Amino acid sequence: MMVYDFLNIxxxxxxxxxxxxxxxxxxxxxxxxxxxxxxLPSVRGLSSDLSVSRTTVETAYDQLCAEGYLTRRPxxxxxxxxxxxxxxxxxxxxxxxxxxxxxxVRYDFSTASIDPGYTDIKFWxxxxxxxxxxxxxxxxYGDPQGELALRQALCEYSRxxxxxxxxxxxxxxxxxxxxxxxxxxxICSDYGFDAAMExxxxxxxxxxxxxxxxxxxxxxxxxxxxxxxxxxxxxxxxVNSSGSIRGSSPIPVNKRLEIIRWxxxxxxxxxxxxxxxxxxxxxxxxxxxxGMSPSRVVYIGSFSxxxxxxxxxxxxxxxxxxxxxxxxxxxxxxxxxxxAEQLALAHYIxxxxxxxxxRRLRKIYSEKSMIMYxxxxxxxxxxxxxxxxxxxxxxxxxLKLAVTLDTVKEKACGxxxxxxxxxxxxxxxxxxxxxxxxxxxxxxxxxxxLADLLxxx
Numbered sequence: 367m368m369v370y371d372f373l374n375i376x377x378x379x380x381x382x383x384x385x386x387x388x389x390x391x392x393x394x395x396x397x398x399x400x401x402x403x404x405x406l407p408s409v410r411g412l413s414s415d416l417s418v419s420r421t422t423v424e425t426a427y428d429q430l431c432a433e434g435y436l437t438r439r440p441x442x443x444x445x446x447x448x449x450x451x452x453x454x455x456x457x458x459x460x461x462x463x464x465x466x467x468x469x470x471v472r473y474d475f476s477t478a479s480i481d482p483g484y485t486d487i488k489f490w491x492x493x494x495x496x497x498x499x500x501x502x503x504x505x506x507y508g509d510p511q512g513e514l515a516l517r518q519a520l521c522e523y524s525r526x527x528x529x530x531x532x533x534x535x536x537x538x539x540x541x542x543x544x545x546x547x548x549x550x551x552x553i554c555s556d557y558g559f560d561a562a563m564e565x566x567x568x569x570x571x572x573x574x575x576x577x578x579x580x581x582x583x584x585x586x587x588x589x590x591x592x593x594x595x596x597x598x599x600x601x602x603x604x605v606n607s608s609g610s611i612r613g614s615s616p617i618p619v620n621k622r623l624e625i626i627r628w629x630x631x632x633x634x635x636x637x638x639x640x641x642x643x644x645x646x647x648x649x650x651x652x653x654x655x656x657g658m659s660p661s662r663v664v665y666i667g668s669f670s671x672x673x674x675x676x677x678x679x680x681x682x683x684x685x686x687x688x689x690x691x692x693x694x695x696x697x698x699x700x701x702x703x704x705x706a707e708q709l710a711l712a713h714y715i716x717x718x719x720x721x722x723x724x725r726r727l728r729k730i731y732s733e734k735s736m737i738m739y740x741x742x743x744x745x746x747x748x749x750x751x752x753x754x755x756x757x758x759x760x761x762x763x764x765l766k767l768a769v770t771l772d773t774v775k776e777k778a779c780g781x782x783x784x785x786x787x788x789x790x791x792x793x794x795x796x797x798x799x800x801x802x803x804x805x806x807x808x809x810x811x812x813x814x815x816l817a818d819l820l821x822x823x
Contacts, residue, residue: 497710647731
């Protein structure tokens with residue numbers, strides 16, 4: 367019996383005998399030592415030869431049969447059923463990728479984090495603890511649409527801070543904008559499968575549209591925002607009324623009216639991603655577009671930069687027509703955002719803590735933006751174009767560089783510098799340097815380190 371060559375039973379081991387036998391046979395099948403169709407020893411014969419109980423052999427064989435490695439043929443015995451798997455392909459992880467994982471990040475210019483010194487973590491922990499101390503609340507599934515307490519709090523907050531017109535029945539909560547877009551596109555099928563949006567503004571959103579087999583019409587942008595004309599045939603329009611990757615100015619009122627008229631003429635739906643719209647600090651934030659046309663605009667808001675990026679709670683306000691479709695299907699959806707965190711956030715908003723944190727962060731981000739702006743002006747050549755993009759919490763620099771962006775990213779990784787959005791156009795390199803994840807006192811050193819790297823000083 368050739369299978370005996372691959373059995374190594376140690377009766378002094380802490381591993382149960384049936385587990386040892388099970389693992390031995392499975393390994394022999396996987397490495398090809400025994401092949402599909404080979405017959406295994408009988409239960410009686412193997413238990414006698416190994417001096418183990420028949421129960422031990424039967425338990426191991428039964429588990430292997432359950433997993434599909436063996437099959438039992440009545441009056442004939444046990445046979446190998448599984449084929450030898452193909453060898454795993456060699457890893458293709460590049461040195462750069464491995465290096466990025468291994469090296470610590472000294473300076474984070476990406477949008478992936480916020481400075482822990484400016485979070486309201488202690489009060490947030492208290493809110494979470496208060497919810498967890500109520501087992502009767504958290505020992506049940508959450509509402510697919512989102513906890514009513516949070517939807518009620520968001521009605522008041524979004525109206526007061528962003529001018530959004532909503533009621534709790536039209537608010538849907540989910541774990542991030544991508545999740546909400548997935549639900550939204552499912553109930554927007556009457557609007558077709560072509561979406562128009564500013565190219566490169568929100569790559570993660572573009573991916574969801576592609577996942578739903580939507581074609582994407584890329585819109586040009588001028589100083590007042592996206593450009594819409596008769597050539598744009600889409601009936602789904604994705605916008606951020608508070609800013610653009612091309613500039614920091616919000617869409618002015620005349621352009622907003624033009625967008626609404628365009629949507630009304632085509633019976634289109636507008637998806638307004640209000641990313642950080644409330645964080646404008648040099649002037650009072652411009653109200654959301656949704657307030658001008660609640661029956662035409664889907665409003666999406668989130669809290670990643672106000673609270674914590676790890677708290678995956680976003681919400682959308684649906685027009686009445688789409689809210690009715692959602693309610694018909696809501697029982698078939700699962701809630702993706704933590705019920706405990708939703709209830710904690712409801713209290714955080716209702717007690718006025720989020721308003722307080724918002725006022726604090728506006729001041730902090732205003733100061734940090736100027737520190738970074740001054741540092742870039744000081745460290746980079748005089749012809750470097752520098753602009754603060756408030757709602758993106760970043761400074762954009764535009765300069766001429768001979769090296770490729772891939773080379774820049776690899777060098778930055780090696781120096782422990784994490785870059786955010788970078789692009790190239792007409793021979794110029796654009797770098798979007800977020801100041802959200804770097805403390806104010808480290809910004810000058812961070813900018814100097816980046817300048818040394820880019821300018822090869």
